[in-house]
Amino acid sequence: MTGWRAFMQPHRIFLMALFAGLFLWCALSLRWDWLPEYAPLALEGLWRTIWILVVTTVLGFALAVPLGLAQAVGPWYLSAPAKAFCTVIRGTPLLLQIWLLYYGLGSLFPQFPWIRGSELWPYLRQAWPYAVLALTLSYAGYEGEVMRGAFASVNKGQLEAARAFGMPRLTMFRRIWLPQAIRNVLPTLGGETILQLKATPLVATITVIEIYSVSSRVRSDTFIVYEPLLLLALVYMIIAGIIALAFKKIEDRVPDRPHQG
């Protein structure tokens, strides 16, 4: 309650009134007549955006764990390729990676006619598998770097204690090392997931229909420029807010980390 009281200072009330007014002005005097017609498409796009976000963060994180582990403690023949992968992913624009995967690979298809006869062809024809692959690799590249630091920062004494009790290596990893590493990166992970959300509209450039491409469609059909973009920005802000809140909830639920210097 005191937090709420502290928040509601006079100037904030004024600012909020100002923004409410601005919002109302946007709602009333801009053109929204296109909205009912495109609402079903927009919902479908929104669903696709969220779906892509969830699938690629989960798969990307699953890939980031071995990447981080290889870099933190792996032998050179594992750590070197892992490091090279992270450097390349982080050092080139995602847009270029997406185009390389989609159009670059696509341009090689005609040279290999047997591809069209293969079982995978129905998937290779679609755009979304490439989008999922590109975004997964991108998330894995960034998170691999984060996980490297996380694995390295877990207290060595705990690992030694586990070993002294004769805990098998896999159990030790599953019960002690991984949970602590994840707890260490949780605050970073929330921010990185929002960055991943912000990367999703790029897949619209390879014909995947998600929320951003729906706004482009409205723009090209009706020549209304600002309204779809403003609504789109609002939608992304809401999703980003939900992600931030969700991660805060998770952080609150895990027990406090042991005090570190």
Add this chain to the structure above:
Amino acid sequence: MTLKTILAAAALGAVAATATLAEEVKIGIAAEPYPPFASVDASGTWIGWEVEVIDAVCAAAALDCVLTPVAWDGIIPSLTGGQIDAIMASMSITEERMKTIDFSEAYYNTPTVVVGDKALDLDATPEGLKGKILGVQASTIHQAYAQQYFTDAAEIRIYQTQDEANQDLVAGRIDATQADSIAMADFVSTDTGACCEVKGTVADDPAILGQGVGAGVRKGDSDLRAALNKGIATILADGTHAAITSRYFKASIY
């Protein structure tokens, strides 16, 4: 020191950014290649039929024109927003677009075709495309037409450039693409386009497909519109238009 240098550079940039007043006419063309009408060659210059026509029209109308490439799917907002003064990017004159911008008289007019893989049995009718995957370029008459008539297609895939739709046609990701007949004739005659052939001309619908290609100007910019009309009329009358056309195509496209 580095920060200071960067700050100084930024300040210099801000001074350089002090915009100059418009005197020349910025002709907006699509930044993505659209051969044989407008594309970049290996030395970075714009070439093609439409580029030569723009030069000729501007010369005839005594306009100081500068080619300004902008993204195709944002070309109308770029015009209304003031980044460019006119659009000459193979844009068809349609009623839908005329609600937002004005057009000059047409300077070319070609039919619309459907191109597909040689091995596939399809044609340019709703029945012929039933269950097929059709690719079109975003924000074009072709997108509007396909969404109106080819609703039985399995999927209408929307590309940012016609080039990318062609690329996916070759890769086999789409079964057919609907586009301008001249651009497509050029494409199927290349080595890459050898996979495919023109399957037929779509039934005309002037309300969607428009009345030929014209130069787009901002609503109410009648001076520029008049100047462009004069330029177009001049090159049509004095044979310049035909001379340029004969260097690119076998038949007239007006």
Add this chain to the structure above:
Amino acid sequence: MESLLDTLGLSQSVQLLSLSPPGWGGNLLRGLANSLQIALGAFGFGLVIGLFGAYGKLYGGPILRDLLAIYTTVIRAVPELVLILILYYVGSDLINQASVAMGYGRVEISGVVAGIWVLGVVQGAYSTEVLRGAIQAIPPGQLEAARAFGMPPLMTLRRVTIPAMMSFATPGLANLWLIATKDTALLAIVGFSELTLETRQAAGSTRAYFTFFLAAGALYLIVTLFSGALFARIEKWARRGQHSLKGGMK
């Protein structure tokens, strides 16, 4: 050499990438120069915004602080691609309307300037946070000492605050610079002839998508690695004589 390239099937790629026509290498390098120019301008513009933003967040009044909080939150929650489109169309529209209203007629905004403005506003939000953290990390005694000696505020900024915060800000700024170089690729979507769009044009015209996208990737990677090495040196330089601070950071 040539026969080796032939056996690897690379001679065609080499020809496509050569620097003078018929090779497209020259176009790619021109695009790279444009990208770097926009990235450098946007980074600098972002730093200017960031410095003011950081000062506003730390020492400004309550309204300014709230407005800056809204700015940084919104910019960091909305995809760059969407921001670029909004800022690109709105920005030039507003400038033109203002100019017409003042009786100057329409103004021209060059592509490079528009790119710098759009990416600079985005960068500014991130710079604000980086610089705010760095200023807060300066031991307060140093600033108090400057004030005690009667140093004017601007001189304090130039002689004490900026040099002292450099070492704290460099890692964050290095990261921002890399983001700036990579974000220039997004300008391809609004049609700037920077590296990614040049690559797309070259790839489309020659159908050698794989070759050109790989080549562009290599160029971006070289920029990244080179910048990384450069910033490491800057950081080392900024940290000179600061061993005693090592334990006291954060």
